[in-house]
Amino acid sequence: MLRILFIGDIVGAVGRKALKEELPKLISEHRPDVIIANGENVAAGKGITKVLANELFGMGIHLLTMGNHTWDQKDIFDFIDDEQRIVRPANFPEGVPGKGFITLKIKGHELTIINLQGRTFMPAIDCPFRSVDQILRQVRSKFIFVDFHAEATSEKLAMGWYLDGRVSAMVGTHTHVQTNDSRIFSQGTAYITDVGMTGPFDGILGVQKEIVIQRFLKQLPARFTIDEGKYQLNAVCIDLKTDGSAAKITPIMIHE
Numbered sequence: 631m632l633r634i635l636f637i638g639d640i641v642g643a644v645g646r647k648a649l650k651e652e653l654p655k656l657i658s659e660h661r662p663d664v665i666i667a668n669g670e671n672v673a674a675g676k677g678i679t680k681v682l683a684n685e686l687f688g689m690g691i692h693l694l695t696m697g698n699h700t701w702d703q704k705d706i707f708d709f710i711d712d713e714q715r716i717v718r719p720a721n722f723p724e725g726v727p728g729k730g731f732i733t734l735k736i737k738g739h740e741l742t743i744i745n746l747q748g749r750t751f752m753p754a755i756d757c758p759f760r761s762v763d764q765i766l767r768q769v770r771s772k773f774i775f776v777d778f779h780a781e782a783t784s785e786k787l788a789m790g791w792y793l794d795g796r797v798s799a800m801v802g803t804h805t806h807v808q809t810n811d812s813r814i815f816s817q818g819t820a821y822i823t824d825v826g827m828t829g830p831f832d833g834i835l836g837v838q839k840e841i842v843i844q845r846f847l848k849q850l851p852a853r854f855t856i857d858e859g860k861y862q863l864n865a866v867c868i869d870l871k872t873d874g875s876a877a878k879i880t881p882i883m884i885h886e
Contacts, residue, residue: 635662638864641829641836648861669694677702697779719747721761748780772874818875826864833857860886
């Protein structure tokens with residue numbers, strides 16, 4: 631059996647603080663074989679830097695997935711091609727830097743991690759459904775994990791059913807609120823629409839709540855500032871059988 635701990639979108643300094651405080655306890659309690667996290671919001675909500683990526687790896691995270699904020703920090707172009715522990719959405723146009731999937735050796739098994747980005751209410755990029763088909767034609771791993779970074783619930787559910795029986799697990803990220811729909815589909819794929827966020831507990835999706843409320847009230851542009859203070863950590867723990875199908879998916883929600 632293989633156990634995956636996946637941590638929802640890490641947002642800013644508060645998200646990193648949550649990891650420092652809570653990840654050692656999660657490792658002790660759940661004893662995961664591999665730890666994956668979405669890192670596209672690590673740098674104050676906008677992308678990731680090499681320094682911050684190394685900070686997360688130093689905490690015990692084995693691999694980082696990304697999303698629509700992949701390119702927000704310009705120094706990512708200096709290291710993403712050489713970094714074997716970061717995957718960006720595989721359906722970015724052909725020729726962009728980085729990798730859309732990576733295969734790790736875990737406990738003598740191969741685990742392939744695929745990152746995809748949705749298109750509904752998101753920047754227009756290549757089709758995630760056709761992109762994942764192309765990847766699955768190449769991959770020989772029994773254990774396959776997909777982070778689908780998407781806005782629309784319908785698109786995430788469609789991808790989950792589309793991949794049922796073809797991958798071990800598909801989890802949704804991006805909307806920052808953990809959904810109460812974790813399940814194992816009929817053909818053995820573990821699923822949750824959104825894992826949630828690791829970051830500020832009292833903000834709105836990680837942003838200071840006053841800014842967001844005023845934007846709704848006045849319909850005027852506003853610069854988003856990441857909230858500070860109390861933290862939350864959202865994650866899922868997924869157990870995989872020897873045949874690559876899922877045995878269990880357990881949502882995790884911690885807050886101060």
